[in-house]
Amino acid sequence: MMENKVKTIGILTSGGDAPGMNAAIRAVVRTALHAGIKVKGILRGYQGLLEEDIIDMDARSVSDIIQRGGTILYTARCPEFVHAEVQDKGAGICKKHGIDGLVVIGGDGSFKGAAALAKRGVNAVGIPGTIDLDIACTDYTIGFDTAVNTAMATIDKVRDTSTSHERCSIIEVMGRLAGHIALWCGIANGAEDILTVERYDYDEQRIINSIIERRKIGKRHYIIINAEGVGDSNGMAKRIEAATGMETRATIIGYAQRGGSPTAMDRVYASTYGTKAVDLLIAGASKRVVAHRNGQFVDFDIQEALAMDKDLDQYMYDMSIRLSR
Ligand code: ADP
Numbered sequence: 296m297m298e299n300k301v302k303t304i305g306i307l308t309s310g311g312d313a314p315g316m317n318a319a320i321r322a323v324v325r326t327a328l329h330a331g332i333k334v335k336g337i338l339r340g341y342q343g344l345l346e347e348d349i350i351d352m353d354a355r356s357v358s359d360i361i362q363r364g365g366t367i368l369y370t371a372r373c374p375e376f377v378h379a380e381v382q383d384k385g386a387g388i389c390k391k392h393g394i395d396g397l398v399v400i401g402g403d404g405s406f407k408g409a410a411a412l413a414k415r416g417v418n419a420v421g422i423p424g425t426i427d428l429d430i431a432c433t434d435y436t437i438g439f440d441t442a443v444n445t446a447m448a449t450i451d452k453v454r455d456t457s458t459s460h461e462r463c464s465i466i467e468v469m470g471r472l473a474g475h476i477a478l479w480c481g482i483a484n485g486a487e488d489i490l491t492v493e494r495y496d497y498d499e500q501r502i503i504n505s506i507i508e509r510r511k512i513g514k515r516h517y518i519i520i521n522a523e524g525v526g527d528s529n530g531m532a533k534r535i536e537a538a539t540g541m542e543t544r545a546t547i548i549g550y551a552q553r554g555g556s557p558t559a560m561d562r563v564y565a566s567t568y569g570t571k572a573v574d575l576l577i578a579g580a581s582k583r584v585v586a587h588r589n590g591q592f593v594d595f596d597i598q599e600a601l602a603m604d605k606d607l608d609q610y611m612y613d614m615s616i617r618l619s620r
C-alpha cells in the first residue's frame with residue numbers, strides 16, 4: 296500500500312451540468328472519507344474557487360443525492376480561468392485551503408482548467424461529465440444515458456402527433472457540435488433522417504426528395520432528428536413545408552435533456568468514476584482523467600486525452616440509414 300500523501304481533496308463541477316454528477320460527488324466524498332481524507336466542496340466551478348466559495352463536506356453532505364439530477368455543488372462557466380494569472384490565483388486559493396488533491400467533474404474545457412492547476416502543484420483528476428458524449432478518451436460520459444432517454448421519451452410523444460396529423464417533424468436535440476445524442480435518438484426513435492455536424496452535407500433537396508419518396512411508399516410521418524450543431528430547425532421546417540407540401544413542425548427539446556433523475560447507467564458510471572478519481576489521487580497521480588474504454592475503467596494523462604479525436608460510430612450511422620425505410 297502506498298503512503299497516503301493527500302490530506303484534503305477539493306471537488307468541483309464545471310461547465311454544463313449533467314444527470315449523475317451528484318452520484319459522482321457522493322462517491323468522491325465517501326471514498327475520500329473512508330480513506331481518512333478531508334473533503335472540501337468548491338461551489339460553482341472555477342468561479343467559486345476564485346471567490347473562495349468553499350465548504351467542508353462530510354458523509355451526510357451527500358446523503359439522498361444519488362437519485363437527483365443537477366449538481367449540489369452548482370456549476371458555472373468562468374471564462375477568465377483561461378488566463379495564467381487567474382490560474383495562479385486559483386492554485387494559491389487551493390493551497391490556502393489545504394486542498395492538495397482536486398477532482399474536477401466536467402468536459403474538455405474543465406479538464407484544461409484542471410491541467411493548469413496540476414501544473415501549479417495541485418494534484419488534479421478529471422471525471423468526464425457531459426450529456427454530449429464528446430470527450431474523446433472515453434466511451435462514456437456522465438449524463439449521456441439520461442439525456443438520451445429524456446429526449447427519446449419526448450420524441451416518442453412528438454411522433455404520435457406527427458403520425459396523427461401526417462406531418463413532418465424536425466426535432467432538435469442538444470450536443471453542442473457533437474452528434475452522439477442525435478444519432479442515438481435517431482436509432483432509438485426510428486427516425487427517417489438524422490442530421491449531425493459530422494455527417495450532414497447540408498443538401499436540403501435530398502431531404503425534400505426523401506420525404507416525397509417516403510410518402511409514396513406509405514410513410515405517414517417523417518421524423519428528422521436534428522443535432523444542435525446543425526441548428527436552424529425552424530427555418531428548415533418552413534422551407535421543407537414549402538417544398539413538399541407536407542405540414543412540418545420544429546420542436547427544440549432544450550434544457551429538459553440536462554435535468555432529471557439519472558438512469559442506473561449514469562449512477563453506476565458516475566459512482567465508479569468518482570471512486571477511481573480518489574483512488575488515483577491516493578496513489579499519488581495527478582493530471583489524469585478517468586475513462587471507460589473498451590469495457591474497462593482506465594485513466595489517461597489529461598493532455599493526451601485532450602489531444603484525442605472522436606467521431607460518430609460509422610456502423611451505427613450506416614445502420615440508421617438502412618433501418619429508416
Ligand atoms: P466543458 O467543461 O463542459 O467543456 P466549457 O468548455 O464551458 O465546458 O468549460 C468549462 C470551464 O472550464 C470554463 O468556463 C472555464 O472556467 C474552464 N476552461 C475552459 N477552457 C479552459 C482553458 N483553456 N484553460 C483553463 N480553463 C478553461
Ligand code: F6P
Binds near residue numbers: 425
Ligand atoms: O455541454 C452540454 C450542453 O447542454 C450542450 O449540449 C449545449 O450546447 C450547451 O451545454 C448549452 O450550454 P448553456 O447551459 O451555457 O446554454
